[in-house]
Amino acid sequence: MPKFLPLNLQYFSQEEPESQPEPADTETQPSEETQKPDNKIPYDRFKQKVDEANELKRQLADFQKQQEEAERKKLEQQNEFKSLYEQTQAELERLKTEAQTATIEKVKTDLLVQAGYTGEQLDRVRKYLHGTDEDSLKASLDEVKADIPPKSNGVDPSAGNTPKQQPKQKDAADTGRSLYQRLKEAGKIRR
DSSP states (O other): OOOOOOOOGGGGSSSOOSOOOOOOOTTTSOOHHHHHHHHHHHHHHHHHHHHHHHHHHHHHHHHHHHHHHHHHHHHHHHHHHHHHHHHHHHHHHHHHHHHHHHHHHHHHHHHHHHHTOOHHHHHHHHTTOOOSSHHHHHHHHHHHHHHSOOOOOOOOTTTTSOOOOOOOOOOHHHHHHHHHHHHHHHTSSOO
16 A cells, blocks of 8 residues: 655645745644555545446456457358358259260260261260260261261162061970970980
């Protein structure tokens, strides 16, 4: 607790006094003991106010920390949503690309089948077709046909002839009887 010094306020006034009488009586001056109780009450109040102010500052700092933490969590959640959105967009783009590729492959297969390519030829020739739409694929197919013509299955040399008649199917019981009869006549079966 600080100690106060007795001051003569007349000394600090603007006018200079002609002579300042110094107090000769120590009894007229209040002693330090009498000053303490008078100053103690305001000092206690001051200390209480300072303590209250420090507590309010601490509470304000805690509140600001909580707000910053809440803001940080909010931003993290927004970033999570943002990353989820970006992942969904990437997945959507991938699916669109796959769908477009599948459509192009179907168009390629249809064009090659219409051109007369079959089986193994489809797999071999498909890689030479380039384009992103049907018109560019048709132009590419014309170039491929000039370089790699479709393999034909061959032509029947007897195109004007009618095919031979197929024999009638026999009944299995009839076939068994005739076989038995032949074996009996040959002497292989006795009975």
